[in-house]
Amino acid sequence: MAHELVNDELWEIVQPLLPAKRRRRMHPGRKRLDDRRVLTGILFVLQSGIPWEMLPQEMGCGSGMTCWWRLRAWQKAGVWTQLHRVLLTKLRGADQLDFSRVVADSSSVRAPSMGEKTGPNPTDRRKTGSKHHLLVDAQGVPVNVILTKANRHDITQLMPLVEGVAPIAGKRGRPIHKPRCVQADRGYDSQQHRLALEMRGIGHQIAKRRTAHGSHLGKTRWVVERTIACLHQFRRLRVRYERLPSIHEAFLRLGRAIICWRTLKNSFC
Template sequence: MGNRQSRPWIVSDELWSLIEPLQPEPAPKLAEGRPRLPDRQTLCGILFVLHAGIQWEYLPQELGFGSGMSCWRRLAAWNEAGVWDRLHAVLLKELRSKDKLDWSRAVIDSSRVRAARPGPKSGPSPVDRARPGSKRHLIVDGQGIPLAVSLTGGNRNDITQLLPLLDKIPPVAGTVGRPRRKPDALLADRGYDHDKYRRLLWQRGIRPVIAERGQPHGTGLDIFRYVVERTISWLHGFRRLRIRWERRDDTHEAFLGLAICLITHRHVQRLCQRQ
């Protein structure tokens, strides 16, 4: 199939072995017609759109992906079935089983993205002349491995998503004992500076390390916080995520969840290469 690096939409045997058991049973066909395209080929088409940033209707038919509409429907069905959430949990479990998740601290941040058209979970961006936009809120472990992501309107205050994002971290098994789902400390910039949320974090057994407004820069947090900014830049490396083209929020969230799985899978691959 050619060089995997130059064709990132090709699904490797190793990745497919993780995804295939998570696939929902296909709905029975109500009428005769074209045979259903294999899931793996359809996923390659979805990944092509994610990496190339093209619209569904421009998906190259000659590469065997099927129609853009078929890929879109399959992406929506898999997202509704929770495939990407379960795949992410499987990958995190693999990392924890090898003691490769850094629970000593987590880092939270957000990034804005312009929306091509208004829709659910979009809003006037305060930094883009009130044009419609969305925010992606991300929490990572101490190395930058994604733990959870969420989507809101571009005018949503970061601090409102602090607790919901913590709650979205899945319980991660992989070792003897109870699954883990919270870090020892949470690092954040001045956008999360509020005494109420510091108290709530302490109540959860999480030590807040949040920059304070009015204090000079150079407090030392940046040497730990850069990992979340790096992961956000990895998300922007998927061209389809640079602009929110979809009016439907669930479609954009499906792409976002898939991208988070791909980033996490890269960490698993690096782990395997070192062993």
């Protein structure tokens, strides 16, 4: 199981990003559990969706709380964001990143434990939920993700999604961070945001409300729906059980990075 979830290639990328932990000379306490084993436990919870306390001890990943604390610490240190950036750089270097266009969409999930960044879901009888806002490249590679309340309108996150893309190196010349075109469905219809994109030199193909269907965006926009489906194959992301938004965001960003890793290895989901 350990080698299937965290193989040597992936660990070589992740290990340099983890913050160093100095052990106290006086009263050092119990020996720190190996980071690779803890990461295996975190990925197992992400993929299986089991509660932390049910993490199988025979996996050698320590207790669920050990994995929880390490996940929280690594999220605070920005490990998952750095990992995503490194993988995007590798994807661009391998010509597996297409910034000719990006596609935006969102998906709501239930949040029975409530907490910050939750709200009444207008598409689920106002049950408490959160929303995953996603931006992908022309091939469906996730380049940015944002967590909000379920009742936040999609259009409010369009510019944060586009502007939140970090510069991506991987080839000679300047890093890229700006797509040529943004595609989105009718939920993102806003003349103000079209003008904002144009001012940044970005084209747009956004379907208009109260018009007949037939924009033909579905022929190219389906990649974001596929990526959302792949993201929600991680069972821990189908329902938000965490009260702390930082923990769910950690899972969300880790899932995004794993999709990038699988794409690099020619296995999208």
